[in-house]
Amino acid sequence: MPCTLLPPAASSATPATDPTKGATKIDKVHGRLSGLKVGQVKRLGNLYRRRVPPAAALTHDLARALTELSVDIGRGVSVLIDRRGRVVTVAVGDAADTPLPPPSGEATSRLYGLRLAHVHLKPTGLSGDDLTMLFLHRLDAVVAIEARPDGLPGRAHLAQVAPPTSQEEDWIVDAPMEVRELERLDFGERLRALEEEMARGVRARDVSRSSAERAVLVGLESGEGLLEAESRLEELAELVRSAGGTVAWSSLQQRSRADTKTLIGRGKLNELVSKAYHEDADLLVFDRELSPAQAREIESLTRLKVLDRTQVILDIFAQNARGREAQVQVELAQLHYQLPRLAGRGRAMSRLGGGIGTRGPGETKLEVDRRRIRDRIAVLERAVDEISQRRSETRKSRTAASTPVIALVGYTNAGKSTLFNALAKSDAVSRNKLFATLRPTTREGWLPGLGEYGARVLYTDTVGFIRDLPEELVNAFRATLEELNDADLLLHVVDAASAGVPERVDAVQRILDALGLEPPRRVVLNKADVADAEVLAGLQERYRAVAVSARSGSGLDDLKAALAAALQGPRRTPSGPEHAGAFDPAPAARSE
Ligand SMILES: Nc1nc2c(ncn2[C@@H]2O[C@H](COP(=O)(O)OP(=O)(O)OP(=O)(O)O)[C@@H](O)[C@H]2O)c(=O)[nH]1
Ligand SMILES: [Mg+2]
Incomplete structure (x- = not known):
C-alpha cells in the first residue's frame, strides 16, 4: 500500500514549508488558498505533523484542529491520512479540491490505502461528490466532520466502499456519530475485514474464470437507429471475444449528440465504473473510435483501462499475424494508431501491464516511446515496400502463366x-x-x-x-x-x-x-x-x-x-x- 506518495506537483498551491523542521515538498497546502493570511497557511501546514494511531479512523484532537481551522478561515479543510496514520495531504475547499496521488495497484481489487477526512461548515452529511470520490479512488474511507460555530467538532459521517459482492451498492454509509465514538471505532479491523472480502471476491472469480480480461462494452446510438446500434454492439462483443476477452456487461447509450469530452457524459461513466466494479471488470471498450483526448479523459475519470473498437481489431490482427509480412503490416498499423495517442496516455495501460490493446504481433509488447516508434515505423515502411515489390514480381510470373x-x-x-x-x-x-x-x-x-x-x-x-x-x-x-x-x-x-x-x-x-x-x-x-x-x-x-x-x-x-x-x-x-x-x-x- 502506498504510504510515501507525493501529491502531484501540478495541483500544488502555495508552499508552507518550514525548513527548520526538515519539511519536504510534501508539506504543501493545496486547494483554495487565495486571501488566506500567512499565519493561517502556516497553521494548515502544521497539520502535516499530526499523527493518528493506525487503528483509529481519526482522533478527536485532529478533528478539532480541522474544525477550528475551518471555522477560522471560513472554508472546509481536508486531510488525506495513510495507513500508518500520517497526514500526507492537506487541502482547503471541498473534497474535490484535494489532489489525490497517482493511483497505484490494481484498480478494482484493492483499496487505495488513504482515507479522506474533511470538514463541512454546514451540518450536512456526505455529499454526492464525497461518495463518488470515495468510490472512484477506492479510498479507505471518507469522513465528513460537521464544524460547530464555536469551532468544536460536531457529528461525524463515515462511509466506506461496499465489497464488490454486494451487487446493489457502491458504498456503505454509517449512521452519524460523535467524533469520540469515531475515535473508538476499530477502524483497522474494519479495513482488514473489507479488504479480505474484496480479495475473496477476486479469488472466487479467479477460480471460476480463465485469465481472460473482463470487459464492459459501451455502444452509442445517436441517430442511426436502435437495431443498427445493437448489431454493432453484438459485433463488438464478438471482436472482444476474438481478442481473448470476456464480456462482463454491455451497455447501449442513446444520445442525440456525443459528449465531446467523454462521449457519454460523466454521470453515465460513473454508472459504468460501478458496473465494472461489481462485475469485476477492468476494461472499458467503446464502440467508437475515441480521440486521444477522449481516451485520456475517460481513463483518468474511471481509472479503468479504456480501449476503442479499432484497438480491439488491431489486437486481434496482432494475435493472428503469422509470417513476416502480416506481422510487419500489423505492427505498422498499430504504431500509426498509437503515435498520436502517446502523450500522457497509458497510465492505466501500463499499470495493468498487458492484455488486449497492449500486444504487438508475435507476443511482443507494443513500444511506448515516441522516438523509438518513429524509427520503427521507418524500418517497417521500408519492409512493406520490399514486400510489395516482391509480390508484384511473383504476380507477374503468375499472370504470365x-x-x-x-x-x-x-x-x-x-x-x-x-x-x-x-x-x-x-x-x-x-x-x-x-x-x-x-x-x-x-x-x-x-x-x-x-x-x-x-x-x-x-x-x-x-x-x-x-x-x-x-x-x-x-x-x-x-x-x-x-x-x-x-x-x-x-x-x-x-x-x-x-x-x-x-x-x-x-x-x-x-x-x-x-x-x-x-x-x-x-x-x-x-x-x-x-x-x-x-x-x-x-x-x-x-x-x-x-x-x-x-x-x-x-x-x-x-x-x-x-x-x-x-x-x-x-x-x-x-x-x-x-x-x-x-x-x-x-x-x-x-x-x-
Ligand atoms: N454452419 C456453417 N458454418 C460455416 C460454413 N462455412 C463456414 N462456417 C463456419 O464459420 C466460421 C468462420 O469460417 P471461416 O472459414 O474461418 O471464415 P472466414 O471468412 O475465413 O473468416 P476470417 O478469416 O476470420 O475473415 C467457422 O466456424 C466455420 O466453421 C457453412 O457453410 N455452414
Ligand atoms: Mg479466413
Whole structure:
C-alpha cells in the first residue's frame, strides 16, 4: 500500500514549508488558498505533523484542529491520512479540491490505502461528490466532520466502499456519530475485514474464470437507429471475444449528440465504473473510435483501462499475424494508431501491464516511446515496400502463366477459408473467430465447366473485412489487397445466416471500391445449411446469387458451374448476357 506518495506537483498551491523542521515538498497546502493570511497557511501546514494511531479512523484532537481551522478561515479543510496514520495531504475547499496521488495497484481489487477526512461548515452529511470520490479512488474511507460555530467538532459521517459482492451498492454509509465514538471505532479491523472480502471476491472469480480480461462494452446510438446500434454492439462483443476477452456487461447509450469530452457524459461513466466494479471488470471498450483526448479523459475519470473498437481489431490482427509480412503490416498499423495517442496516455495501460490493446504481433509488447516508434515505423515502411515489390514480381510470373485467379473476399467470419478449402482442397485455417485469416493464400483448383474439358484455376483466400475497417489497417494491408486487382473474379462470400446481411455486403463493397479494385464481383451466399430458408430465398433473389454450404458441400457444383460461366462470360462478351449471369449482384445492391 502506498504510504510515501507525493501529491502531484501540478495541483500544488502555495508552499508552507518550514525548513527548520526538515519539511519536504510534501508539506504543501493545496486547494483554495487565495486571501488566506500567512499565519493561517502556516497553521494548515502544521497539520502535516499530526499523527493518528493506525487503528483509529481519526482522533478527536485532529478533528478539532480541522474544525477550528475551518471555522477560522471560513472554508472546509481536508486531510488525506495513510495507513500508518500520517497526514500526507492537506487541502482547503471541498473534497474535490484535494489532489489525490497517482493511483497505484490494481484498480478494482484493492483499496487505495488513504482515507479522506474533511470538514463541512454546514451540518450536512456526505455529499454526492464525497461518495463518488470515495468510490472512484477506492479510498479507505471518507469522513465528513460537521464544524460547530464555536469551532468544536460536531457529528461525524463515515462511509466506506461496499465489497464488490454486494451487487446493489457502491458504498456503505454509517449512521452519524460523535467524533469520540469515531475515535473508538476499530477502524483497522474494519479495513482488514473489507479488504479480505474484496480479495475473496477476486479469488472466487479467479477460480471460476480463465485469465481472460473482463470487459464492459459501451455502444452509442445517436441517430442511426436502435437495431443498427445493437448489431454493432453484438459485433463488438464478438471482436472482444476474438481478442481473448470476456464480456462482463454491455451497455447501449442513446444520445442525440456525443459528449465531446467523454462521449457519454460523466454521470453515465460513473454508472459504468460501478458496473465494472461489481462485475469485476477492468476494461472499458467503446464502440467508437475515441480521440486521444477522449481516451485520456475517460481513463483518468474511471481509472479503468479504456480501449476503442479499432484497438480491439488491431489486437486481434496482432494475435493472428503469422509470417513476416502480416506481422510487419500489423505492427505498422498499430504504431500509426498509437503515435498520436502517446502523450500522457497509458497510465492505466501500463499499470495493468498487458492484455488486449497492449500486444504487438508475435507476443511482443507494443513500444511506448515516441522516438523509438518513429524509427520503427521507418524500418517497417521500408519492409512493406520490399514486400510489395516482391509480390508484384511473383504476380507477374503468375499472370504470365495465365491461369485464371478467383479471389475470395468478404466480411470476416463469412466462411471464406472454409469455402476456399472446399473449392481448392486446401487446409487453410477456418475458425469461428473474427480475422482468422490475415495472409492471402493461393491454391490450385479445377473447374469442370471451364473451357471444353475443364481447366485449372487458382483460388486466393484473403483477410476478412469489417464495417469501418480502421484506416491504419487498410493502409498497412494495401499492398496485400492490391494484389486482388490481378484476380479475374472477386468472389464475394456472404454469411447468409448472420444478421444485417445488406449492411455487411455494402461495407465490403465500399472497401473494395475504396481500394479501387476493378475485377468483376460475384456474390455467393454461404452457410445455407443454417440460414433461414425464407431469408435465403430473398437474398438469392436480391443478389442473384448461388447459395452454398461450404461446410456440408451442398451447392458447390452449382457454384463451380456459375464460376466457370462468369470466367468465360465477360471475356468473350463483356456486356453480354453471361455477364449478368446466374449470380451477378443485382444493381440495387451495389447502388445502396
Ligand atoms: N454452419 C456453417 N458454418 C460455416 C460454413 N462455412 C463456414 N462456417 C463456419 O464459420 C466460421 C468462420 O469460417 P471461416 O472459414 O474461418 O471464415 P472466414 O471468412 O475465413 O473468416 P476470417 O478469416 O476470420 O475473415 C467457422 O466456424 C466455420 O466453421 C457453412 O457453410 N455452414
Ligand atoms: Mg479466413
